[in-house]
Amino acid sequence: MRLTMDQRNMIARRAAKEIVPGMAVNLGIGIPELVADFIPNEWHVMFHSVNGILGVGPTPIQGEEDQHISNAGGAPVTIVPGASYFDSTVAYGMIRRRKLDVAFIGALQVNRRGDLANWIVPGTRVHGIGGGAELAFYAKKVIVLMSHVTLSGEPKIRRECTFPLTAKGCVDLIVTERAVIEVTPEGLMLTEVMYPYSLQDVIYHTGAPLLISEHLQMVE
């Protein structure tokens, strides 16, 4: 199922709640890029881009883009006060030194242990591993933002990933248009169900066993 822009924004808005002021945050390509729009400026969150920016700001007003300020996806951005530019080895140095508090990342599949697959669909189009493996492995908290099911309706949250893994046991939280699911040592814990989906719908479209949180919220 292809997500609507509204659904993508809803995922991003929910994801933004995981951020607290002062954090350093990496936004992957796709839905993660939208998260920045839901973070107040005065929180002084420093957005990190692997091409070499710490302190990415909002999308520029049309006509005022600087062709040489862009995020890793190539989209024009701005910078905030305190931002710096550096080469990609420094960008990844920050990642490996575990300076990033949260990485929001897209996914093809996540399994019940928090393994992440997001770099290749065998036999079809090849993207390449990109920076996903390092972000997923080293960020203090990894939050997957994705559609709950594939275009053909298959669950993306599965008992086991069928695609090659990007990183093992790295995912802490999954946010989709239908649900928020925590990866816990006991397994996947459903904590929120998004309107208009039902608990039954989420369970039905999830390919792995779900623990239901005693604080389960039905989000309007």
Place this chain on the structure above:
Amino acid sequence: MRLTMDQRNMIARRAAKEIVPGMAVNLGIGIPELVADFIPNEWHVMFHSVNGILGVGPTPIQGEEDQHISNAGGAPVTIVPGASYFDSTVAYGMIRRRKLDVAFIGALQVNRRGDLANWIVPGTRVHGIGGGAELAFYAKKVIVLMSHVTLSGEPKIRRECTFPLTAKGCVDLIVTERAVIEVTPEGLMLTEVMYPYSLQDVIYHTGAPLLISEHLQMVE
């Protein structure tokens, strides 16, 4: 024998003749530091310092020193147009990438194959290896500037080094207050004898066999 300032300058002046315009050159600590004074500015020689400068200029006028512009020995220097500052990994990157045309270096001992010992006198004072090994190994041309004999009169140019080696087979040319000696595949080749020393004196104070160049010069 301790060298006089005149002798040290004479060695540096002779050494400077090995430089051609546009070269990138590293000057070690000691006599090598004096070489810069004998190179015309208009040659645009770029002097390299391992602490992080390419484009070291002359010693500043007294009273006009900048406490944060110094060479690797800690002496105040200036910079020339086109100079840049960088961290020490970049300084050594230039060395390993063989961007330095000549390194002038001090020595405790050199043997007939051009092995260099300049970092430790076993049982006495320890200096540490510093940057000598990398400069000696990677510079396109390595020129040793030193006194011909030790303080107690022992030859520093020897059949074999008795001190631990800094780098093997790295020395191309030796300049002392008494002689200029090339390291050739056939052995050490004496090409110049410095006034007021005699050929006999040089041979007597050299601890390795010397080939005498057919173009041997007696330098006034």
Place this chain on the structure above:
Amino acid sequence: MYGGFGTIGSPALLIDALLQKGVRDLTLIGIDAGYPDVGIGKLISHGRVKKLLTTHIGSNPEAGQQMMDGRLAVTFCPQGIFAEKIRAGGVGIPGILVDARMWGEATDGREAVLFEGKPCWMEPALTADVGIVYAKQADTYGNLIYDKSARNLNPLVAMAAEITIAEVEEIVPAGELDPEKIVTPGIFVDYMVNRSGGNS
């Protein structure tokens, strides 16, 4: 080897020149494959490339197609390790050690060595015969200053190539750039092409 990340900081004129010169059977080393009609991707679309060492080709379906057809040999490497490998080449060390646990399953199945108690891989440095980079300003000595996020891989590539060619917006006399602001010392730069005309 080429600088740039997507089209940002990509030496567009030098890529066009390679295309016009008819160079072929290239081995390319760079962070991505650009787009089919923009950036380094042009060389791929025109069938000039036989090997590509990169991290990601998602923005260039033509590269993916050639890879599937067996016309283009692509080797992938995680992006941060890839950048470090180019840097290692640039500072002349033979390689780096990387944590093998990070690499998920994007591997060729090789064995890790145990180093300081961690499974590690020995990753060779990357160097190239020729490197092409884009910079904002140069001086006549070849010192380079980049522009914002157009820096990305460019300073690494500038150091890692035997012959480095810089495409720059402007060339000023030596001494006119702030020496604190220079990112690539000129000793690493062999040739410059001025975007506004005139080579050096």
Place this chain on the structure above:
Amino acid sequence: MYGGFGTIGSPALLIDALLQKGVRDLTLIGIDAGYPDVGIGKLISHGRVKKLLTTHIGSNPEAGQQMMDGRLAVTFCPQGIFAEKIRAGGVGIPGILVDARMWGEATDGREAVLFEGKPCWMEPALTADVGIVYAKQADTYGNLIYDKSARNLNPLVAMAAEITIAEVEEIVPAGELDPEKIVTPGIFVDYMVNRSGGNS
């Protein structure tokens, strides 16, 4: 771990503070041992150091004496490799490969591994619990700009320590430093001490 090369770029106030605080049994990591009464050498002269990883102690005879007496354990490493090892720690890779043929006889006799046809050593990255550095300017986010050759090892140390303390001449509001000129991004800096008074 400390920045500086000789006394240039050495965080003098932080060294004095360590001295006054009575810290002892230190393991120090830095490019040299300073001078007996200036720079990092003060800590050695006062007998506060038990181990020293460095490249050169020629300017500090007191360090040499303590080494001979067995009071100070000194490990030497060639300078460029030493700097690379700190940088490796700073970017979070486990180690680097170095050409074993370069190292003369300044070795502990260990075996080289053959890597891509060259005898190499696997050199572990260097990190530290605390790093002290000196910078010219900082902003309130911790971004640092150094001063000329006082840069030397400081940016490497700033990245390689778990806790990095910067001694700076001036702290300005975030946004006032040219982002192109920042050498150390503030994310690597934990505490700052303003030389002209006032901490942050």
